[in-house]
Amino acid sequence: MEADRSLQTAARDAHGPEEEAGNAAALETSHLSEIRLVVLGWRWPGKSLTGNTIIGREEFRLERAAEFCVKRQTEVEGRQVTVVDTPGWFSAQDTPPSYKQELVRGASLCPPGPHAFLLVIPVGMFTEVDRARLEEHVSLFGERVWKHTIVIFTWAEVLRTISLERYIRREGKELQWVLEKCKRRYFVINNYIFGEHPQVGHLMERVEKMVAEEGGYYDPEEVEEEKKPLDENQNPARDVRELGARPKQNSGLGLSTALQVEPLSN
Ligand SMILES: Nc1nc2c(ncn2[C@@H]2O[C@H](COP(=O)(O)OP(=O)(O)O)[C@@H](O)[C@H]2O)c(=O)[nH]1
Numbered sequence: 001m002e003a004d005r006s007l008q009t010a011a012r013d014a015h016g017p018e019e020e021a022g023n024a025a026a027l028e029t030s031h032l033s034e035i036r037l038v039v040l041g042w043r044w045p046g047k048s049l050t051g052n053t054i055i056g057r058e059e060f061r062l063e064r065a066a067e068f069c070v071k072r073q074t075e076v077e078g079r080q081v082t083v084v085d086t087p088g089w090f091s092a093q094d095t096p097p098s099y100k101q102e103l104v105r106g107a108s109l110c111p112p113g114p115h116a117f118l119l120v121i122p123v124g125m126f127t128e129v130d131r132a133r134l135e136e137h138v139s140l141f142g143e144r145v146w147k148h149t150i151v152i153f154t155w156a157e158v159l160r161t162i163s164l165e166r167y168i169r170r171e172g173k174e175l176q177w178v179l180e181k182c183k184r185r186y187f188v189i190n191n192y193i194f195g196e197h198p199q200v201g202h203l204m205e206r207v208e209k210m211v212a213e214e215g216g217y218y219d220p221e222e223v224e225e226e227k228k229p230l231d232e233n234q235n236p237a238r239d240v241r242e243l244g245a246r247p248k249q250n251s252g253l254g255l256s257t258a259l260q261v262e263p264l265s266n
């Protein structure tokens, strides 16, 4: 299902079209009355905390051993926003098939399907293995998932004196690959800011822009046929202990409390 037209039309009627400033080929974006989001990423980059930042309350538990998707709702500037937090994948070992199934279930928890997958990546070192594991797990949703994905950078405060753009350039081809897959859609979230703050509204506008560009939301039913069996390449004998529950240790950039990058609306 490529279109969310009834929703968009209704929303457009209610709020009118918006033009994206500074973009000559600007597409019309619509203020959606409802936005459905699924948060993805490996374990511990800040998926649940990002969910809390969006919801504006401590609704998602920050737990290393999360096994199940959790859904919460709130209202953001007149929109009904649903956030599905997923357990994520293991960064240092194979993800058990049952975890993969739960991950995929996330997309069907917000029917008829998410407007956006928020792919959470902590600022810092992003390796070839990270890229391969990210690709393996994101592609469980089918290739078309990329049309509906925005990278959310967390831990941006570690950047201190360099801009996010410079970090992206410096980080190299693995991170570039991910950004290219989602047409360089990314957004920096500051998880230290809680409650009322324009960043959440800006993120919703970014989602609305993507929905307008891509012509709708992600329909889990449609992708079903192209999906590979979940247990392909899985070795059931593998140890399923959690090893991946840690933030990616990053960068040598050092920690700072000062956030020096602004949320982007590219
Ligand atoms: N400094 C910093 N810590 C963060 C950020 N996002 C998450 N965290 C912390 O990282 C840990 C893991 O966060 P959590 O949301 O549970 O990760 P999840 O496994 O991806 O859901 C928690 O201790 C959070 O407080 C961030 O942007 N900056």
Ligand SMILES: [Mg+2]
Pocket (backbone or CB within 6 Å): 047, 048, 049, 061, 062, 063, 066, 085, 086, 087
């Ligand atoms: Mg979590």
